[in-house]
Amino acid sequence: MLLAAALALSPSPETRAQNADPRLLSLSCAGCHGPSGHSPGTIPSLYGRTAGSIADTMRAFRADRLPSTVMGRIAKGYNDAEIDALAQEIAASWK
């Protein structure tokens, strides 16, 4: 009960108790960036990148250090552990 209340009231993603599953994090990206990060259209592809480059880019979007149309808004939804996990998942499985 206490845990549930803490989850619901947590002011920032950093204080959440449970991080999202890495596969589900990476699959969220596929909707726009294409299957396994192969985008057939105007949105940049994500396959073939290193985990470090993906994580750095996500952090830069999150801090508004990198201009974007949508990625700044999206990156703010994930904490550091989740950004690292999704970057590793993408680098490992999206060839």
Place this chain on the structure above:
Amino acid sequence: MALPLSRRRFAGLAMSTAAAGVVGACAAIDPPARARVVIIGGGFGGATAAKYLRLADPDIAVTLLEPNRRFITCPFSNHVLVGLRRMEDLTQEYTTLAERHGVRIVHQAAVSIDPVNRVVGVADGTTLGYDRLVVSPGIDIRWSAIDGYNENTVQRLPHAWKSGDQVLLLRRQLEAMPDGGVFVISAPPAPYRCPPGPYERASLVAHYFKRAKPRSKILILDAKDQFSEQGLFEDGWNALYQGMIEWVPLSQDGRVTEVKPAEMTLVSEFGEPHKGDVINIIPPQYAGKIARDAGLANQTGWCPVDPLTFESTIHKNVHVIGDACIAGAMPKGAFAANTQAKVAALAIVNATRGQPPATPTYLSSCYSVVAPDYGFSVMDVFRATAQGIVSVPGAGGGSRRNADAAFRAQEARYADGWYASITEEIWRS
């Protein structure tokens, strides 16, 4: 890699499943599926679930029930309405799901669900047993909500809120409308499929009128006092379509309660008549019929689900995804259905292995265009909490207002890319 093998193996599974329904004991001949999943509906939710169930666990036999041979998407149907895309561009095939992923596609409608014995009744009189059922039927029109609006009226006053013929019908009516005419849209109360859709429709019709019939007007009669991305839409209307679009909110008698098709007139709550040359009724909605008939919906007309797994809170072993379910803060739309399907698919795989569900994350990515080179978006990241699915504070939201033309053009290009990517992910890879 092991694709041909798993396909062969699946062919065996599908046979044993079909045979088991008739004779009951052919499992000795073919390797048994560890679990049988039936999916009702081959749209953004159901087709995504089918693919990811098979990718996550080839030992799960998946049968997808979808009456249509091809799926015509609602996303980008407003473009077809005004001639910016062809219906063929919105038409998706099930070949890849069947051939690459070994999903058994049955082009039949589901007509009943027996959640106790776990059996789905099919329109051709056969039945399909399941261990887990995914219900992704989309929306139905609440015919009783507006007096005089029924199945016979939709030829004269199309809803065009399911893609395909209704969209083409409304397009022909708009093309036939004389310059100086009035196009009336009746917008529904929330919740409904595609929150920004009615306003994108008004925008793109204005784009068409501006070139083809510049003296024409658009009147939106709304059952709400505010709408999705309202500021962004109004900025776009002021910039591109000054004086062409009038929006009447609920508090100014915007809610349509009656239609008079013979007089091409709508009547609002306080009796005000509104005449139109072309009228588009986007009616109030609820969960697709099969879900309501199966008792999966509550008094709201939508289906309550567990935010971690999308399993129905009414019937066990049945997962409801997409527009039909109650997903807290998530809007009803294609992208939401896509991420819900991924969460539900992995939750089902885990459940068949006796494992708890993975911690979910949900995303919604909705683009709208006011003109082909003027777009914006609303993005949200969601979490499952004790209070249901909530959007993560500090993240997401709409595109910034007062952005320059290059920014709006870039978002319009990304809207095209969004469509290319999500349809590729679901139906072509």
